Amino acid sequence: KERPNNFPPGPPRLPIWGSYWFMLKENYNFAHLALEALGKRYKTDILGVFLGDFPTVVTFSHELCKELLTRDEFTGRNDTIVTRTRSMEEKRGIFFVDGPFWKGQRWFSLRYMRDFGFGRRSEVLENSIADEIKYLLNLLDKEPDATDRDICKGRGHVLVPDIFYGPLLNSIFSILASTRFDYYELRECARAGLRFQRSGDATGAALSMTPWLRFIAPDFFGYTSVIKDNGHLLDFVRKIVDEHLETFSDDYHRDFIDVFISESTKEGQFDYKQLLMIVLDYMFPPPIAIGHTLSFYFAYIINNPHVQTKIQEEIDSIVGRQRLPNLDDRKFMPYLEASIREAVRIFPLNPLSIPRRCVQDTYLGGYFIPENTIMIPCIWTAHKDKRIWENPEEFKPERFLDEDGNLLKKDNTIGFGAGKRLCAGETFARHYMFLIVASFLQNYTIQTPTGEAVKFDIIPGINLSLKENWIKAVPR
Numbered sequence: 001k002e003r004p005n006n007f008p009p010g011p012p013r014l015p016i017w018g019s020y021w022f023m024l025k026e027n028y029n030f031a032h033l034a035l036e037a038l039g040k041r042y043k044t045d046i047l048g049v050f051l052g053d054f055p056t057v058v059t060f061s062h063e064l065c066k067e068l069l070t071r072d073e074f075t076g077r078n079d080t081i082v083t084r085t086r087s088m089e090e091k092r093g094i095f096f097v098d099g100p101f102w103k104g105q106r107w108f109s110l111r112y113m114r115d116f117g118f119g120r121r122s123e124v125l126e127n128s129i130a131d132e133i134k135y136l137l138n139l140l141d142k143e144p145d146a147t148d149r150d151i152c153k154g155r156g157h158v159l160v161p162d163i164f165y166g167p168l169l170n171s172i173f174s175i176l177a178s179t180r181f182d183y184y185e186l187r188e189c190a191r192a193g194l195r196f197q198r199s200g201d202a203t204g205a206a207l208s209m210t211p212w213l214r215f216i217a218p219d220f221f222g223y224t225s226v227i228k229d230n231g232h233l234l235d236f237v238r239k240i241v242d243e244h245l246e247t248f249s250d251d252y253h254r255d256f257i258d259v260f261i262s263e264s265t266k267e268g269q270f271d272y273k274q275l276l277m278i279v280l281d282y283m284f285p286p287p288i289a290i291g292h293t294l295s296f297y298f299a300y301i302i303n304n305p306h307v308q309t310k311i312q313e314e315i316d317s318i319v320g321r322q323r324l325p326n327l328d329d330r331k332f333m334p335y336l337e338a339s340i341r342e343a344v345r346i347f348p349l350n351p352l353s354i355p356r357r358c359v360q361d362t363y364l365g366g367y368f369i370p371e372n373t374i375m376i377p378c379i380w381t382a383h384k385d386k387r388i389w390e391n392p393e394e395f396k397p398e399r400f401l402d403e404d405g406n407l408l409k410k411d412n413t414i415g416f417g418a419g420k421r422l423c424a425g426e427t428f429a430r431h432y433m434f435l436i437v438a439s440f441l442q443n444y445t446i447q448t449p450t451g452e453a454v455k456f457d458i459i460p461g462i463n464l465s466l467k468e469n470w471i472k473a474v475p476r
């Protein structure tokens, strides 16, 4: 268990948690800040640490993060107690599988979800998203009723991102399951998902390194949430899949679940658990990833009112006030688009992306990387790399525009990952974020209920999230 020869520099390895002790000392709450600090301490763009027994390499520069994300040797994922427990003790789904199984399942799901509008322009999907956005605008314009008091305190006084949970989930379910659900039920689901991902904080990481902790203090180390909250999501998905199996007919495929049942049965490979996990892997990110990215987005434009005004001017000149914005408007609204890119850059939701696994011995940045090393691109630091970004701490959408105000073709952000494991929902996410932001700012100016700046009270987890973000939408 020696440090491998020519392994990247980093802190020593102590008993039980290896170098993790040093991370906790640097920053107990936020692993990305702890690793960034260790990178600075060792004056390196590539750090070698041991998370318990696992050799782990962290890259910080934009260049090395991009290389890590795009090279085939780093397309594996890690198999941990949490990823296993999450998928019923098997390796299933898309997120945490690798090798030929991952390739086949990723290709299959993207190929067939596309037929239902996912990842492309689609009139049917856009109309259904437009209906969800009308629901949201209506919510901003009314006093709360019994069913929405948890997200609305009064006219225009709403909780972000919780107001988006129902619409986002209904949109993805229109593709997966051709079904709409009650908004409150969907919010409860999204909140279970949020608790589950928050269990991936510092103590949750300890669980992956030393799984026996689940027998000693399951609540403290997040194991209870893995079981209970993930169980809530699985029960929800199981009900949908079982209903599909009961009513399935090969004459007409209503949605992606039907296509999965049909195609995999034809090949004699119907896998119930895989169907559950694919649905879960596509339903989890819309509320958690899009919802919380929007939450940070609104926080930034509230704290930068000049940006908000400029976006509103752009909306007024391209769309006006007589109709709602649609995706045809997107290419004529570079400033709005740039503001979304800038929010993803300055506050990447997954500051350490979703860690990869090295699938064969190789080299990176001149250092030796043994097979099975955990590979972590520190997106947080790469997005503030001064070699790429001028004044990186400043929220400045203009950095994505040329002198004539056109959107730059090249986007150096890597908040959606890169390479063959690039986020499978990026197009869906970008479409949705554009439509929500454009429709909200066309009709409202967003501020905090007190008129003060948003305080960045961040909760750690696999994703970062704001503690509680009530906003006030003031009619324009």
Ligand code: HEM
Binding pocket: 069, 094, 095, 096, 106, 172, 281, 282, 283, 285, 286, 289, 290, 293, 349, 350, 353, 354, 415, 416, 417, 418, 419, 420, 421, 422, 423, 424, 425, 426, 428, 429
């Ligand atoms: C703003 C919203 C989102 C952000 C910031 C985000 C970010 C990410 C990141 C960083 C990864 C890891 C990529 C890598 O390893 O290189 C990822 C993977 C993934 N994302 Fe997203 N995501 C978002 C929205 C979505 C949505 C809406 C969906 C689905 C509806 C989705 C589905 C997935 C899937 C299935 C993967 C796993 C891909 C694989 O391992 O092959 N994401 N996402």
